Amino acid sequence: xxxxxxxxxxxxxxxxxxxxxxxxxxxxxxxxxxxxxxxxxxxxxxxxxxxxxxxxxxxxxxxxxxxxxxxxxxxxxxxxxxxxxxxxxxxxxxxxxxxxxxxxxxxxxxxxxxxx
Amino acid sequence: xxxxxxxxxxxxxxxxxxxxxxxxxxxxxxxxxxxxxxxxxxxxxxxxxxxxxxxxxxxxxxxxxxxxxxxxxxxxxxxxxxxxxxxxxxxxxxxxxxxxxxxxxxxxxxxxxxxx
DNA sequence: ATAAATCGTTTCGGAGCCGTATCATTTCAG
DNA sequence: CTGAAATGATACGGCTCCGAAACGATTTAT
Numbered sequence: 001x002x003x004x005x006x007x008x009x010x011x012x013x014x015x016x017x018x019x020x021x022x023x024x025x026x027x028x029x030x031x032x033x034x035x036x037x038x039x040x041x042x043x044x045x046x047x048x049x050x051x052x053x054x055x056x057x058x059x060x061x062x063x064x065x066x067x068x069x070x071x072x073x074x075x076x077x078x079x080x081x082x083x084x085x086x087x088x089x090x091x092x093x094x095x096x097x098x099x100x101x102x103x104x105x106x107x108x109x110x111x112x113x114x115x116x
Numbered sequence: 117x118x119x120x121x122x123x124x125x126x127x128x129x130x131x132x133x134x135x136x137x138x139x140x141x142x143x144x145x146x147x148x149x150x151x152x153x154x155x156x157x158x159x160x161x162x163x164x165x166x167x168x169x170x171x172x173x174x175x176x177x178x179x180x181x182x183x184x185x186x187x188x189x190x191x192x193x194x195x196x197x198x199x200x201x202x203x204x205x206x207x208x209x210x211x212x213x214x215x216x217x218x219x220x221x222x223x224x225x226x227x228x229x230x231x232x
Numbered sequence: 233a234t235a236a237a238t239c240g241t242t243t244c245g246g247a248g249c250c251g252t253a254t255c256a257t258t259t260c261a262g
Numbered sequence: 263c264t265g266a267a268a269t270g271a272t273a274c275g276g277c278t279c280c281g282a283a284a285c286g287a288t289t290t291a292t
Binding site for chain 2: 058
Binding site: 059 | 248249250251252257258259
């Protein structure tokens with residue numbers, strides 16, 4: 001039981017966070033894209049297209065397209081698996097790491113500002 | 117300083133929350149839609165199209181379309197302002213209140229499960 | 233009364249994402 | 263060595279959303 005938070009605080013935190021993301025960025029990531037990004041950055045590699053699709057309960061093209069988009073944004077990158085060249089390994093990037101770090105810091109800051 | 121949370125916890129919370137929303141719902145709300153919804157439910161009325169557009173730094177048609185979509189979902193409803201019939205007042209619905217409540221509870225539950 | 237301003241909606245062409253089905257490449261089994 | 267299986271990418275038609283511009287309805291100012 002690490003983090004104690006009340007529903008009204010949780011909702012305000014969620015609001016403030018989304019608000020910042022909508023206001024700052026022109027293009028905001030979808031819930032699916034954020035989930036993919038955070039999965040790659042928080043969970044143990046390796047991450048494959050098939051594995052991510054199964055984990056998120058979506059079809060493979062969804063992952064492929066998300067990798068196209070987030071690859072263009074340089075938040076994630078593809079790497080062919082050398083040991084089985086059918087696989088594509090999804091890996092972090094410097095830019096993506098900075099983005100995720102900024103997101104975590106923003107959330108911490110917003111949580112600190114919450115009223116009792 | 118109400119809620120203390122570390123960046124790694126914040127990111128995991130964000131991940132888990134988005135993960136649930138992606139897995140459960142077929143159609144997930146965009147960041148913009150969530151922000152509009154929570155603004156209406158958390159901040160003081162009245163909420164107008166123009167006011168919401170200015171607050172979120174988006175164009176008016178974005179709000180109109182979001183109201184179309186979330187109106188079809190019965191999460192929000194439009195009401196003509198009787199005192200100035202040019203205005204549209206954005207109001208809560210029973211279904212929307214339940215949705216928001218469920219969202220807050222889900223976030224509280226996920227926060228509770230976070231590792232130290 | 234008429235013109236200007238305000239407000240929300242609609243239209244338009246363009247872009248992104250969806251799921252299904254299919255494809256090329258690579259690996260594995262017989 | 264050849265055919266089946268596995269993996270990720272692509273083609274397709276459909277749907278939603280986007281910003282800019284134009285529009286109708288209403289209110290306010292002259």
